[in-house]
Amino acid sequence: MPSPRTVADFDHRRFVVGLSRGIAGALLFALPMFLTMEMWELGFYIDRARLCLLLTVNVPLLIVLARRIGFERTSSWREAVRDAAIAYFLGILASTAILVAIGVLRLGQAATEIVGTVALQAVPASIGALLGRSQLGQHQDDKDEEGSPPDTSYAGELFMMAVGALFLGLNVAPTEEMILLSYKMTPWHAIAVILASIALMHGFVYALSFSGGHGLEEGTPGWHAFVRFTVPGYLVAFLVSVYCLWTFHRFDDVDLVEAAITAGVLGFPSGIGAASARLIL
Structure with a gap:
């Protein structure tokens, strides 16, 4: 000490x-x-x-x-x-x-x-x-x-991911494009964006082996990283997206489906920000 x-x-x-x-x-x-x-x-x-x-x-x-x-x-x-x-x-x-x-x-x-x-x-x-x-x-x-x-603890990892998600999410959450996209996209588009976000987050940190990435110990199954980091990380990014959109009045006078689509869209850059934060912070 x-x-x-x-x-x-x-x-x-x-x-x-x-x-x-x-x-x-x-x-x-x-x-x-x-x-x-x-x-x-x-x-x-x-x-x-x-x-x-x-x-x-x-x-x-x-x-x-x-x-x-x-x-x-x-x-x-x-x-x-x-x-x-x-x-x-x-x-x-x-x-x-x-x-x-x-x-x-x-x-x-x-x-x-x-x-x-x-x-x-x-x-x-x-x-x-x-x-x-x-x-x-x-x-x-x-x-x-x-x-x-x-070293960063597991809770610290999630915190840094939240910081990255918040920082990048704040850049686009206030824009009118978030509202426009919620009208142009269908729920199927939103689902595709969510799946793509999760896949990119996982590849960004693990599969691509970027500098600063978190490699798996020998013998650890590949799904362990996905369950332990990628999925919780995306959930953190999604919740941060919801908070940003609510703060900037992007959920005012919209129905639940449109709100969910908007959050899914913002979850894409927020997820990338979360994954990036674990590499650079």
Whole structure:
């Protein structure tokens, strides 16, 4: 068990580098949402209770994520809370800067519209700020200086899959295409999409042997990975899709069949995000 860290042990250079990567990650991962018209409009009319719930859910998500990939290797939950708060701040900062730069936010707008728009965009931006550490080289630095990254438990695997599903699902859930596809597709189309999502998730992590994938131990039957990871992973991604669509009012005034089809469609990118998260985080 590592000994408690002191102020003298704090590496300020690596922390600043982590902040820089966090800002870059916020811009890199959230830029598509900054430039999406539906996200601007949602900030104006999204139900404030649903927005508050999304912001509340994002806090523990960031804390747990920061415990694994903070701006500077964390050794306690207190440091994880610190990194989560910084990520949220960076998300708000990046969201405000980009939305002002592209003219979405202007002087004279109602404060509720500005706060709603920035708060909504800050969610994916804050996640991107933390993901920037793993994608922009920090993991290798940690590995070189402190050994291999900590192992991930089964619950941790599912959590990271949920993060990946949420992050990618947030990018497309607000778009009008989700509603349009629910009208154009039949239940058979939705079933085909669901099966394709599950097959791609399984192949993405196991069959294709991507770097970071989870190989099976010798003698383990092939169906074990499918039952233990792929199916639960898709269920996680599907539930995340349902939550995103509900948050963004995509289930308002639609029947159950259309809602299920829409969730199945969003489950495709969410499932890919879930599978990708297990490879890159």
